[in-house]
Amino acid sequence: MSQSTAPMISSHERAGSAFNGYLMLAVLAAVTVVVLYLVINAAPPSGAEKYEKLLFVGTLLLGSLTVLIGSIGFFMIQPNQAAVITLFGEYRGTVRTQGLHWVWPWMMKKKVSVRAHNIHSEKVKINDLRGNPIEIACNVVWRVNDTAQAVFDVDDYKEFVNIQIEAGLRTVGARHPYDDMSDEDETTLRGSADIVNAELREELNERLIVAGITVDEAGLTHLAYAAEIAGAMLRRQQADAVIAARKKVVIGAVGMVEDALEKLSGDGIVELDDERRAAMVSNLMIVLCGDREAQPVVNAGTLYQ
Structure with a gap:
């Protein structure tokens, strides 16, 4: 029954x-x-x-x-x-x-x-959307809006606020990845602070309305990978930075080679067939994209030697 x-x-x-x-x-x-x-x-x-x-x-x-x-x-x-x-x-x-x-x-x-209260939460360890362990903390500004609810509907409204802040922080932190590892434009904890803070404030207001509490401001104050994966994630970030830099160098070099070939052909300085044009492009790309300075070689013969 x-x-x-x-x-x-x-x-x-x-x-x-x-x-x-x-x-x-x-x-x-x-x-x-x-x-x-x-x-x-x-x-x-x-x-x-x-x-x-x-x-x-x-x-x-x-x-x-x-x-x-x-x-x-x-x-x-x-x-x-x-x-x-x-x-x-x-x-x-x-x-x-x-x-x-x-x-x-x-x-x-x-x-x-009914004054504004300021709480800085403790660092909590959670898993983000992709399951990566991260450490996260937040700062919350709250006040009592309905005194009857705060006194009669919960046992201790201050302790209730502390517990719900941690629960709301865990909920919002698990909805998004720490960082964007793909080419998709998605909300991340590290790169979308305004969106995440607004979502955290809304989540806390929904949780604390039963106690007559209103959250005026909420925002993340600490965000980092957990110690056990911090080294691996640092290497990944460094690799992403190197790839992005290389990509920018290559795109710039291609543009410079294209401009050089058009200038040579347009001004009639030299006429190149497809094979020699490919060789010049290869040489220019090596010079522009190489990590070391190019060593010049003097050609005493013809262009085709």
Whole structure:
């Protein structure tokens, strides 16, 4: 018999209400003055009736308890800070207005920072799209957007952010190769930073929306092959660089030979048959593409000798 799991009910932030803290501070100050006056001037004489003494003690205790319990309800909201108010476990709203506030002492207050937080993740070892082990790390700027979700829908929203950043980094890193080893124009971790960073930010926003967290910025800060293949990949990169340089030299040499032959033929300096033209092309390509300087040879005979 299958059992169905009830979906989690998502919380949503709503505005909470609180009394003006400065006004309540004045009220408590007035009550304190009254209590002090009773202690100093209103104490019953020694010969007073018993009920008068009990009335005095009761009034004094009531005033003292009012001052003591009333002082518990004060709380201060700093800029870019919020306070989540609950009453016997029931969410009663979030206060975001900065300044001094007061709520009933039996109402709980949990302060939540809505400032921007900056996290630099640890280096994690993953496999890219082609299975190559790489080391990767990122920097993430995030903030609390919905305080009710951050407090009630996850156990510890800061720890939740740290775990989801690592999970999102692994997911995005595994979608693309570290570098492009083919002639295809594809997205790579090393060569497509803007695309990868935007994809990482979108991935983290999707993961953290359940906790009321918004990611403002995300970007890779470390990217390298793992130590066990770093040497082999370095040699491959060096080989790619040599091939690219050779290719550029050959293309340039072909253009120079073509221009030289056209100039010789166009100006009528020398007439070459196909065989001698091929020999000249071969000599020019050797001179232009060789790693060492060419050694000239003086020909004292004819062109065909």
